Amino acid sequence: MVQATARDLGPDPGVVGVLTSRTPGTVVGLLAVMAAGGTYCPIDPTFPAARQQAMLAAAGCRTVLASCPDLMAPAGVRRLDVRDRTEDEPAPDAGRHYDRDDAAYVLFTSGSTGEPKPVAVSRGAIATTVASLRELFDLGATDRVLQYASLNWDTCFEEILPTLTGGSTLVFHDEAYSGSLPRFLRMIAAEGVTVLDLPTAFWHELVHHLQEGGLSLPACVRTVVIGGEAVSPARLADWRASSTAAIRLINTYGCTETTLITHAVDLHGPRTPAGARTPDGPVPIGWALPHVVEHITPDGELLIGGSAVASGYVGQPEATDARFVQIDITAGSTLPAVDDAPTMRCFRTGDRVSRSADGLLVHLGRLDNELKVRGIRVDPAEVEAHIGAHAAVAAVAAMGAAVNDHTALVAYVVRRADAQTGADRPITDDALAAELRSYLRDRVPAHLIPSRISVVPALARTTSGKVDRPGTHLRYSATDPASAQVAMSVDSVVAIFGRVLETSAIAADSDYFAMGGDSLSATRVLSAIARESGVELSFEDFLVAPTPDALAKKIAALHR
8 A cells, every 4th residue: 555655646746745534544645655755744634724725835745645535635736545455566666765864754833923833854863763762662573552642743653653663563443532531441451552652641631540440551551651741740659559560651752853752761660760760859751862962051951962853944944043053062062072073953942951860851841931732832922823813802821721730721812992793792701712712713723722711801911011921820810710629519510520620610501621621631521420420421422512411411311
């Protein structure tokens, strides 16, 4: 299938946009593009059409490859389909040479302008990283690795490429994405999955579920890899207190611009070093992998050098120069010389770190306002740019807020004085927040839509007049109903909502997602419902019935 699809693409197809799906067809598309000498660029078909077009234009895509035939391709580009069967045709020219500097893929990160920011990663960079990850995960022919990560972000490459190049098996299964932790665990056992690569926020929910139910991971699991957000010390303590001593728990750190994982450490299990066993303080992000060169600036910023640093931002030379810098290694730097060169090219991560006595790095926060939402980098300025374009908005501040062991994106909006409905009546605060969510759904991916939008009288400002994001959140979060402390109610579903969302402001018709819930915390709701009612609902069930009243009716109907 790979060879036949590569032949359809033709030699040197340039940047190819692959419409992704949760199927092996996406992996076939990835490998076919690389085999043809092209550059892979995943496009999420669920993104708004304008966003897809902007991504294709920014990456310079000339062709779109559909991973399954029912996906609609954006207008104005050549469309091909991934072959669904093996063809009896000669293999592509095995003598073809690909330069290590050729782009292997282009992925997008969040940028302050409101436009997608394409990162180009070379074939040499991904080849170097994959070799390190095979060694880190200790993959062998008997391993079965679950494909869990979104196929639109680079974390999926951690699952796909080390697995296939190491002779292991990559497992696709619909229950991986159902949102039901009981189904997820049964699937792992049934499929004999040995290695899980999970977002830290999802792992937090998994630990909650295991602890509350007195459960253990299936015996087949030997390694759990986590990354994307800071590890909760409390959840790590829960994990260590359970029957997980034989399972490697690997915490990882990396950026799209540094090609997947750059730092890692075993936090628990048979290979845990002494320095990672401490129960107090922030959880370390690890040591640099063998291919990585690290440097910490006087203000604590982590810089990454070495052969796996990305090529830069496609078509954005100023942004590239700002984040990819040359460091003078002759002026007291700890960076080693490479080929006797006086400087080394490094990526400025924007992450502030410290180093422990044994060399482990600890993440201390950001030097800018970027945050991680479900493991995906988000620049609040991009969210503000989109919300601020709405005619009813006078000012906006977006930021991250800690909710249930993960970071949620929230926004505070000041309405224009003349903001009205279509009937020329003043629009209410709730109606404006709902309208803004609908407005964003038509324009941006889900991770750029705040889980909570609050309309407020004014934003907090610094003494210099700039918007104070933390100050705004501090001012209004205490009075925002979605931030109130939980108080147990009589109704069981309302109580579950309140326990997960940490609020007492839950009514029978309260929409879970409008109240600040998201797909990660929804797994806790579904798990609690399964424990208390014996009914196992899927995430799709929850989307259709997002209120306590609707869920209770669905549960009652399934009990009959």
